[in-house]
Amino acid sequence: MTDRLPHPLRSDASDNRERILDAARALFATEGLKVPMREIARHAGVGPATLYRRFPTKQTLATEAFTDEMRACRAIVDEGRAEPDPWRGFCLVIERTCELHARSRGFTEAFMSTFPDAMDFVAEREYALRSIAELAHRAKDTGHLRPDFVLDDLVMMLMANRGIHTASKAGRVAASRRFAALVIQAFQASPQHSPLPPVARLASAAPGKIT
Amino acid sequence: MTDRLPHPLRSDASDNRERILDAARALFATEGLKVPMREIARHAGVGPATLYRRFPTKQTLATEAFTDEMRACRAIVDEGRAEPDPWRGFCLVIERTCELHARSRGFTEAFMSTFPDAMDFVAEREYALRSIAELAHRAKDTGHLRPDFVLDDLVMMLMANRGIHTASKAGRVAASRRFAALVIQAFQASPQHSPLPPVARLASAAPGKIT
DNA sequence: GCCAAAGTGGACGGGGGCGTCCGTTATCGT
DNA sequence: ACGATAACGGACGCCCCCGTCCACTTTGGC
Known part of the structure; x- marks a missing residue:
């Protein structure tokens, strides 16, 4: 160290x-x-x-x-990808990522580079997003992930998850857990789906085109 | 005027x-x-x-x-309650509220009273929450709204929705529309539900017990 | 037109964060 | 044990925001 x-x-x-x-x-x-x-x-x-x-x-x-958190983040997506059932892996990534971000408000801001436009986290974030994109692709093939899911939805989820952690202090991880569960429900393929409204470019949040 | x-x-x-x-x-x-x-x-x-x-x-x-927005907010919940199908009204409230909040970043902050702890909006917010609680109750009875939905989930949704609107400027309403659709998916009753994690008191966000 | 009262905006002192300089102090090799 | 030198932290000047005071200008009733 x-x-x-x-x-x-x-x-x-x-x-x-x-x-x-x-x-x-x-x-x-x-x-x-x-x-x-x-x-x-x-x-x-x-x-x-x-x-x-x-x-x-x-x-x-x-x-x-934030090197620790960064490592944890990478570990999470790797673990998710290693899961035999891609949908299960996808859910795992969402759950653990939400919790990780719930534990440090600053890490979320840094990871999103809300702050100074360019941080060293960009590379890590892109790695994570690419990995999850691949995982999502496989999860769609199994029919568990809704086909109209887009990677930007995940970015949106992270931004939304950040919104939950404003002043609360305690109960943040609990809130994030419930939030993650709801998000998974939303992403799950289902017969009663109506098509989603079009994605919106979330501007500064996803600087580099990933695919 | x-x-x-x-x-x-x-x-x-x-x-x-x-x-x-x-x-x-x-x-x-x-x-x-x-x-x-x-x-x-x-x-x-x-x-x-x-x-x-x-x-x-x-x-x-x-x-x-923000009197205009406040009026609009009240109008939205009233309109939602007037809808014959409570689930449809519930969805309508979510969609329109998300869009309203997407249009003014400051209004969301004021409505949540993130800012100075006590604003004149408290009464309006409580009215809105009470109304939606009643609407949600009816929507559960029809079997369209998941039974484990809690009012705090709606507060959480608003906080999450705010998280989306950080710097984007354009495309905020579009993002909110998609977000609202996903939220509705998450709240919809479904055979494939697994139970949600327990709610977390979101501390300052929901000051008064509503029921 | 005139003038009292209402209204205006520039200027002020206070407070806090920023990034840097420099005289003092602690470390470590011999 | 001692001195060269790395490391320290208090103090400085800068900028921005805050809320208020006051000398000047505008309004509108007569």
Whole structure:
């Protein structure tokens, strides 16, 4: 876990670095990305300069702080793809992703890059979306996923899921679980379906064409 | 539309008042409630003092600016309740409400009172929720609405719907339409339902117990 | 036309976040 | 143990928003 850099950090430095990351993780999770840098510094018990020296920009900090979530995200889609029944895998991805995003408000914002337009998460997000696209294709073939499902629907779901976690604090994961279940109901193929209205390009939310 | 007050406003004053309201409506719709008071004043071509004299607080301004939407909201639920088929009325309410909220970002924030904890909208929201609760009850009786639907699900839907409208600008109503259709699918009673996870109290979002 | 009262907007002081500089302090190799 | 040097954090100047005060302008009744 520790970095091996040209100049390995001095002991106190790497100590502070770790405390900064902890503080960032905690505050990003509860307050979102908009939390002031100074507050992270304060919460970590360091001065603003130290924070800025270690992480010149908030993106740097966020990128580092969310590596765990990023890994978890990748693990989720891989696990979903590995599932023998694609529909089951698809549902699994939705459920776990919603929960993951419910646990950290900031991660969702970073993942959606609502924030600064370009973060290092873009590549990961595209990987996830591509994987899920393939999974969705297989799930359609089994007849369990509605045929008019589009990848943008999943992006929409993530954005919607974020909307649930505004101020609540507690009960967020519970809400997300129920939400995920409803979403799955909505995506499930069913005889009583009426066709869905056309998709809308969600602009900044899905920057790169995926397929 | 014009007010009849103890001292009817001078012509230039009521003129400015109207332009302020127009500016507020426009900016609240596109930017949300967080738009600076000064920018509203600038956009209306008046000084900050004028704005503050006419509307001492942002709530005052918002309350006045959103009367139209408020009326529309009430009209929607009344219309839905008047529908002979309760499920059809229920769907209608969802569709139109989502669209209404898609058209003004600020209105959603005000309606949810995400902002200052207490706005004059509380009463209207409670009226709407009560009405929809009754409608939902009837819709369950016809067997079209899933029996485990809870009123909080509707609040959740509104919060989720807000999540969709972050930066997009165009295509918001289209997205909301599709979202509404998916939500209706999710709420529809169906033989292939598995039971939903328990509801989560969405804390500040639904302040009063409705029943 | 005139003038009191209503109305206006520029200007002000306060507060908070931002990113950076620099004198002081702690670390670590010898 | 000691000094070179990495690391620290308080303090600074900048910008933006807030809400209010006040000298000037406009309105409208006579």
